[in-house]
Amino acid sequence: TKKTVRVAVTGPAGQIGYSLLFRIASGAMLGADQPVELRLLERAESASSARLTGTMMELEDCAFPLLHGLSAFRDPVEAFRDADYALLVGARPRAPGMERADLLEANARIFMEQGRALNASASRDVKVLVVGNPCNTNAMIAMKNAPDLAARNFSALMRLDQNRAEAQLAKKLGCRVADIERVAVWGNHSPTMAADVSFATAKGEPVAGRLEAAWLADEFEPVVAKRGGAILAARGASSAASAASAAIDHMRDWALGSGERWVTMAVPSEGEYGVPEGMVFGFPCRTENGVARPVEGLEISEALRARIERNVAELALEAEAVKAFLP
Ligand code: NAX
Numbered sequence: 049t050k051k052t053v054r055v056a057v058t059g060p061a062g063q064i065g066y067s068l069l070f071r072i073a074s075g076a077m078l079g080a081d082q083p084v085e086l087r088l089l090e091r092a093e094s095a096s097s098a099r100l101t102g103t104m105m106e107l108e109d110c111a112f113p114l115l116h117g118l119s120a121f122r123d124p125v126e127a128f129r130d131a132d133y134a135l136l137v138g139a140r141p142r143a144p145g146m147e148r149a150d151l152l153e154a155n156a157r158i159f160m161e162q163g164r165a166l167n168a169s170a171s172r173d174v175k176v177l178v179v180g181n182p183c184n185t186n187a188m189i190a191m192k193n194a195p196d197l198a199a200r201n202f203s204a205l206m207r208l209d210q211n212r213a214e215a216q217l218a219k220k221l222g223c224r225v226a227d228i229e230r231v232a233v234w235g236n237h238s239p240t241m242a243a244d245v246s247f248a249t250a251k252g253e254p255v256a257g258r259l260e261a262a263w264l265a266d267e268f269e270p271v272v273a274k275r276g277g278a279i280l281a282a283r284g285a286s287s288a289a290s291a292a293s294a295a296i297d298h299m300r301d302w303a304l305g306s307g308e309r310w311v312t313m314a315v316p317s318e319g320e321y322g323v324p325e326g327m328v329f330g331f332p333c334r335t336e337n338g339v340a341r342p343v344e345g346l347e348i349s350e351a352l353r354a355r356i357e358r359n360v361a362e363l364a365l366e367a368e369a370v371k372a373f374l375p
Contacts, residue, residue, distance in 0.1 A: 052083040052116045054171070056131040058162070059138025060088040060120075061099035063285060064179065067292035068137065073107060073115040077296045078133075078303055085117030089127035089138065124165035131170045133303070135295060136162060136190065139180025149369055152182060156373040159186040163193030172197065175302055175338065178204045179295055183237050184314050185366040187328040191316055192374045199326065203302070203340065204314035206241070206330040208287070208294035209233040213243045213272045217255070220263065227251045232332035233272070233312045234352070235359025236366075241330065242355035243272040247310075247346065306335045313340050321348060321356060327363050 055072055059065050071077060072084060086107070090100045100120060107118055121127035128134060140154040159178070166174060174197065178187035187204035194202070210233050218225045227250050234242040245264070248255045259268075271278075279287045301311045310332040317323040320331060320342045331342035348356070367374075 050082050052085050053078065053132040054085045054087060054130055056087045056089065056128050056134040058089040058136050059180065061090050061096040061103060062137065063288040064137050064292050066103060067289040068135065068295060069103065069107060070110060071292065071296050073110065073112040075114045077299050083114045083116040086115065087127050087131065088120045089124055090120060092122055124162050125169045128165050129169040131174050133299060134166060134170060134174055134176045135179060135299070136176065137179040139186065152185065152366060152369050155180065155182065155186055156189050156370040159189040160193050160373040163190030166190065167194035167196050173338070174201055175299065176202045177295060177298055179291065181237070182366060184328040184363060185370060187314065188316070188326065188367065189370060189373050191328070195375070199316040200339065202316060202328070204237065204328050205295055205298055206233050206237050206312045206314045207298040208291050209237065209241055209243065209272060210312035211294050211297065212275050216268055216271055217245060217248065221250050221255060221258070223250050230310050230332070232310060233330050234356050235330050236363050237314065237330065238362065239273045240359050240362050241273055242352060242359060243269050244352055246349055246352060302335050302340055303338060310334065310343060315340055315342065320344065323356070323360055327360065329359065329363065
């Protein structure tokens with residue numbers, strides 16, 4: 049059997065945590081032959097720690113054969129010690145009346161601290177996925193505060209946006225999601241994101257010519273970009289199971305390889321497509337041997353170029369707002 053790997057998860061008592069942990073422990077993320085040790089980092093606040101206790105009891109009760117260890121921590125340096133994977137889900141939610149700047153700052157503090165902790169104690173090959181919002185900027189903060197780790201060990205979750213886009217497209221074309229490839233979502237995980245079908249295929253055939261411009265502009269793009277809000281309105285709670293599922297997809301493909309498929313991941317730019325270096329930006333990626341790289345050499349239309357630039361501008365503003373938290 050394989051050597052057990054350490055998976056750290058923050059915010060395990062939250063609603064995404066409740067959908068995520070059981071799937072990691074069941075083998076859905078890293079494979080049915082990969083034992084895992086879960087190391088959970090939660091806040092000390094009493095309601096969260098009570099919920100965490102209950103969740104850990106349920107994890108035990110599942111008697112997952114692959115779950116070789118389960119422990120909870122308050123200190124990120126301990127939680128992340130020798131971690132091979134870290135899913136940073138816990139974040140400060142937007143409270144009523146809170147300004148966007150306050151939200152950015154509250155989270156910047158958390159991700160600065162967690163970046164430093166990863167730098168201090170995680171495996172040098174740790175793969176970090178930031179889910180907590182604003183996830184691109186939080187990932188950038190963690191990455192910059194972890195100078196001894198490679199930048200490309202850090203990523204942020206935009207797979208949910210890709211999955212949403214593929215599901216909408218399959219519905220429109222009357223095919224299966226598995227028939228669809230090369231849907232990409234560029235930029236920031238915010239309503240500015242660019243859901244892009246210009247390279248998409250269904251059963252290997254290009255789809256762009258089959259989709260009316262009005263459907264793309266008035267339905268597809270707004271539905272994908274505003275889906276989070278629609279779910280909140282309908283469910284009375286924000287997306288959780290779908291976000292957890294996308295996080296599983298992201299980590300699985302990163303760890304086990306995407307093959308020829310495109311997977312949208314927000315990764316630190318190395319200057320691809322004119323995106324400034326170090327900006328954590330959603331690109332269509334391929335992964336191989338644990339390394340994720342944007343697909344290169346794509347011909348970008350003027351319309352897509354403009355949307356990419358809008359995302360660059362938005363992320364530059366976010367970075368400016370948190371610069372006190374960067375070394
Ligand atoms: P919840 O509020 O249900 O859970 C968050 C949990 O994190 C709580 O248990 C809280 O105590 C804990 N926490 C907060 N600060 C922490 C810290 N410093 N260390 C450890 N734990 C901490 O939120 P949930 O619905 O689970 O969402 C979590 C995050 O995911 C939010 O920031 C949310 O905005 C973000 N999302 C990101 C998505 C994406 O596609 N990137 C989609 C879904 C989701 O909206």
